[in-house]
Amino acid sequence: MIEVEHLTLCYRDRAAVHALTGRFVAGSHTAVVGPNGAGKSTLLAALAGVKQPDEGHIHRHGAIAYLAQLSTLDKQFPLTVRELALAGTWQRRGAWRGLAKADCLRADAALDRVGLSDFTQAPISNLSGGQLQRARFARLIVEDADVLLLDEPFANVDTETIANLLAVQDDWHRAGKTQITVLHDMSQVRAHYPQTLLLAQSALAWGDTPEVLTPENLQEANRRAQHWRNDATWCQEC
């Protein structure tokens, strides 16, 4: 569970997120949506502890795993696919303690779940964008955290991979994990995410997805976006 209380996050003198209050309850599966520049990535970075609040508080319960945007990963880093998946064990055993056989078995099972069994020894530089995202999800499966924060996990990823990774998210949901996922595709959100936070610097609506993604709320988000970006267009439904 994660609770935010009057959370404000700034870059220099400008608030990216302003006075956000609410709760991601244990086991919830929430999409965070909003116009470009609405503060979605900034919020996730703060929930992960990477960015500190300028005002307000974040209360975290349980272990947290964070998947930043794919573009932040350096593919040239000398790692094999299995080593990337094994990075999910670091939290538990520390980076410098030896690997147990059980760790390797867990990593291989996770790579199998995301369809990468044939690539365990390959360097990550050999992977396509979709394969790399599958490997990063394998790392999350191995990490087995209580709360998962995912920033645009399906951006620039092929449709087969998206279907595979959505199924992994469904597994996590059934297992009772709390998931908070930044997304742009409203049809994906409606089909797979029971809860939605519609963010436009502050929360415009937060709750069950059908009640949040109404035409009125989406139009209001677009209207607010005009204040910070005159050319903001983010939702094809408006």
Ligand SMILES: Nc1ncnc2c1ncn2[C@@H]1O[C@H](COP(=O)(O)OP(=O)(O)OP(=O)(O)O)[C@@H](O)[C@H]1O
């Ligand atoms: N490192 C930074 N330094 C200064 N300003 C930043 C920085 N990162 C983000 N911002 C600004 O903060 C605001 C929120 O950005 P953020 O990336 O959180 O929005 P977003 O909703 O994730 O957008 P998008 O959908 O385009 O990814 C924007 O105005 C952005 O320009």
